[in-house]
Amino acid sequence: WVLGRHKLATSIVFFFCLSDVSCNSVEQKIYVELNNTVPCVRLLNATHQIGCQSSISGDTGVIHVLESEADLEWPLSKGPNPPYMVLLESSLFTRSIMMKMKNESNRVAGVAVVVPNTSPPEFSPHTTCPNENTGVYSDNYGPNLAHCNTTVWNPRGNGLSYEEFDFPVFSLKEDNETEFIKQCYLDHNRAVNGSAPQYPLCAMQLFSHMHAVTNTPTCMRRNDINFSINPEMVCDPLGDYNVWGSIRPYNDTVFGHKENESVVIAAARLDSRAFFWEVSTGAEGSVSGFVTLLAAAQALREVTHAAPPTRNILFAFFQGETFDYIGSSRMVYDMENGKFVIDLDNIHSVLEIGQVAVHSGTNLFLHSDPVSRRNNTVNDEVREELFSSFFVPLTWPNVSQPLPPSSLQRFLRAQPIPGIVLADHESAFNNRYYESFYDNAANLNLTYPSDLSPEEQLEFVTDTAKSLTDVATVVARALYKQAGGDESLVNTIKADPKIVTQMLYGFLVSSNNSWFQAVMAPELKNILKPSPPEYYVGVAMSSTPTRLVQYLLANLTGACLFVHYGAGIPPHSHSLFLSQMYSYLWVQGIVPPNSTERDSFCVRASVRLTKAVSPAFELGEYASKDYSTWTESRWKFIKARIFLVASRDLEMLTLGVGVAVLFTSLLVTYFISTKADVLFSSTREPASAAY
Ligand SMILES: *[C@@H]1O[C@H](CO)[C@@H](O)[C@H](O)[C@H]1NC(C)=O
Ligand SMILES: *[C@@H]1O[C@H](CO)[C@@H](O)[C@H](O)[C@H]1NC(C)=O
Ligand SMILES: *[C@@H]1O[C@H](CO)[C@@H](O)[C@H](O)[C@H]1NC(C)=O
Ligand SMILES: *[C@@H]1O[C@H](CO)[C@@H](O)[C@H](O)[C@H]1NC(C)=O
Ligand SMILES: *[C@@H]1O[C@H](CO)[C@@H](O)[C@H](O)[C@H]1NC(C)=O
Ligand SMILES: *[C@@H]1O[C@H](CO)[C@@H](O)[C@H](O)[C@H]1NC(C)=O
Ligand SMILES: *[C@@H]1O[C@H](CO)[C@@H](O)[C@H](O)[C@H]1NC(C)=O
Ligand SMILES: *[C@@H]1O[C@H](CO)[C@@H](O)[C@H](O)[C@H]1NC(C)=O
Ligand SMILES: *[C@@H]1O[C@H](CO)[C@@H](O)[C@H](O)[C@H]1NC(C)=O
Ligand SMILES: *[C@@H]1O[C@H](CO)[C@@H](O)[C@H](O)[C@H]1NC(C)=O
Ligand SMILES: *[C@@H]1O[C@H](CO)[C@@H](O)[C@H](O)[C@H]1NC(C)=O
Ligand SMILES: *[C@@H]1O[C@H](CO)[C@@H](O)[C@H](O)[C@H]1NC(C)=O
DSSP states (O other): OHHHHHHHHHHHHHHHHSSSSTTTTHHHHHOOEEEEEOOOOEEEEOOOOOEOOOOOOOOOEEEEEOSSSGGHIIIIIIIOOOOOOOEEEEEGHHHHHHHHHTTTTTTTEEEEEOOOOSSOOOBBBBBBTTTTTTSSSSSSSSSSTTTGOOSSSSTOOOOOOOOSSSSSSSEEEEEEEHHHHHHHHHHHOGGGGGGOOOOOOOOOOEEEEEEEEEOOOHHHHHHHHHHOOOOOOOOOOOOOEEEEEEEEEEOOOOOOOTTOOOEEEEEEEEEOOOOTTTTOOOOOIHHOOOOOOHHHHHHHHHHHHHHHOEEEEEEEESSSTTTSSHHHHHHHHHHHHOOOOSOOGGEEEEEEEOOOOTTTOEEEEOOOHHHHHHHHHOOOOOIIIIIOOOOOOEEEOOOOOOOOOOHHHHHHHHOOOEEEEEEEESOOOOTTTTTSSSSSSGTTOOHHHHTTTHHHHHHHHOOOHHHHHHHHHHHHHHHHTTOOHHHHHHGGGOOOOOHHHHHHHHHHOOSOOOHHHSSSSOOOOOOOSSEEEEEEOOSSSSOOOHHHHHHHHHHSSSEEOOOOOOOOOTTTTTTTOOOSSOOEEEEOOOTTTTTOOOOOEEOOOOEEEEEEEEHHHHHTTTSSSSSSOOOEEEEEEEEEEEEEEHHHHHHHHHHHHHHHHHHHHHHHHHHHHHTTTHHHOOOOOGGGGGG
16 A cells, blocks of 8 residues: 555656646645634534534635625635635624625635734624523513613624634734735735636635534533443533632531521622633623722731621632623532532622723712512612612612623522622623623723833733722722621721732733742642633633632732641642631742742632532533533644645546556556466565555
């Protein structure tokens, strides 16, 4: 066979040189790998599959650079060389264009979107009514509020993230790589005066084949087939860990209802998503909220030690909320089933921090649930207590409006609990880039003077940090008052702008900074990157944001112990030790000025991680209507490359010649092996016959 292949290859080269295509085109067929690409991948829920995929051997098409919507005519009907690989500027990455291509998917091999460094005026590939089927509003609960009937929260949403495309869609960074592709297009593919361009043409091949199909029940069934028959998993549930911590620690071996225990829950979400896999930056969508909550937790450390409030305060950071409230639904499920340190009856109230990218002159809004507020008990508590806990001009939106998409909805689904959601929008979101890759540092106006070094930027208190500090102060004071703290001390509670600015820098600019290095465990230092972390929940079960928030919450609420080893405290080789009451985290610490060694130390904190995997997978109800059923397909590899293709006719001819040569060599081989004893009469070893 080696002989046969060699002959095939030689004859193809031979053929190219004979034909009027220059021998050069064989050399040009060499592939150029594209390095800065991000695919859109397939996700599945109980009933649908969304996202994108290529065929198993990758999809290849002739590159067409789209210049306007009208220009779609060429790839979709007029162009003579389908299928086309359409290269889009992000301004053309619209629902109308994508749906037209989806409709003609036999002529579209794939799409590559060039992501620019500057943001468009607005863009949200999410739905207009996020998590509409898994919140609290339904036919049984506020039916007139369900399905965003009264308020469309994300009116800019074009829903592209929830569409299914049966061709691959990749993003490309705007840099010399895209220039290289465009040059290849201009040199080879451009239609001159509407006439067909000449071969060879510049083509692109995208590989993103997805193993899972149809929906979650189907792919979970395939996962469950015995390993010997099917050694490959095809999909995994989306999930991670929730991070939580409390002012007073709980004995982590005692679950369920606690007598005489009343807890105020302060919550925020950790995750976000974007159209493309793992590029979500969630600045306003989630970072603004959880940074505020972390800063509020820090602001409460002193006062809650000096004058503990009568109620406990539990800080909860939920993962996977984007995908039908994975984290909060799991915590509520655990509380209902006696698998958490408290249960729902222990909850006094919930204060959730939503999107809070406030700028000067704008208000914050307190959202509450009009349905449970109709119940007088809950109404009184929300109005009198929660509202009066705030100290700055805050506004109630119109009462007939439902809660925005929020974790609180999952608590209300289980029980009428008083609660409010703090956000920067009165009705529809202010965020112009909800769940998109443009919801980044620039969306929060996070800018630094250009002459600062990274370390100076880390310390520089931006205006964004100042305003979030104010919000954190308000939240901390409200929580303290809400928890029954000493009213005379409330005004002493202040969030620290330096900590807020450092967190914004770490979460939105570069997680590899001296502060994050100091608070992390030695073996986790590699997750710090000179870029912001990705906030997509994923399937790996320990994403960077979870770890960062775990260690930061420990640093901001815990206590430093300069302990001796032994006595149950770990040596720094394994740096997390869980006692019944506390987590002990060994952290790197800073490098002192006149030293090269880090001053490692141990932090004792009440910070814990609990699973944020949808109860649907716990219960094996893969078609659940109550819980998130999102899974992510597995794939073998993701790759993109460009190369020049010869014409299809030429390729067919080449193939034909190749096949002819193959058969000839087979015949020759057959002839030689049957006549071997004649031809090679001296060597009679039996093995020689087995070619
Ligand atoms: C899809 O294509 C069909 C015919 O090919 C056309 O009738 C229909 O309007 C198209 N739909 C959209 C959304 O473009
Ligand atoms: C919204 O709810 C009201 C009251 O139930 C109903 O009359 C109306 O048709 C609903 N609107 C939509 C768009 O569903
Ligand atoms: C699954 O996702 C699709 C696409 O977003 C949606 O239309 C459908 O309602 C979802 N199914 C369930 C059970 O939530
Ligand atoms: C793009 O730029 C980088 C760095 O400037 C360089 O290493 C790379 O070779 C360039 N690629 C192309 C295709 O020009
Ligand atoms: C991608 O990386 C490979 C190997 O580093 C390099 O050969 C290739 O030129 C790069 N592609 C582009 C378009 O820069
Ligand atoms: C394209 O058309 C224009 C005017 O119709 C003509 O001047 C030009 O030479 C044409 N270009 C080519 C390459 O045929
Ligand atoms: C799958 O494996 C289990 C245990 O490994 C065995 O009991 C069962 O019979 C197997 N089922 C099939 C269909 O092979
Ligand atoms: C935690 O609870 C367990 C079980 O009730 C008990 O044995 C243990 O002493 C408690 N630990 C602490 C530190 O109170
Ligand atoms: C109001 O909520 C409280 C607390 O959950 C509950 O005990 C009571 O039955 C509710 N009242 C009405 C009228 O629904
Ligand atoms: C950012 O700055 C622009 C213009 O200066 C302003 O319109 C916008 O409201 C600011 N956004 C935030 C979140 O501060
Ligand atoms: C938190 O981090 C800072 C800076 O590294 C450090 O000075 C402080 O001691 C840490 N606090 C705790 C409780 O770990
Ligand atoms: C570092 O310098 C300070 C002040 O110069 C000194 O007090 C301290 O002992 C030095 N530490 C070490 C480890 O040399």
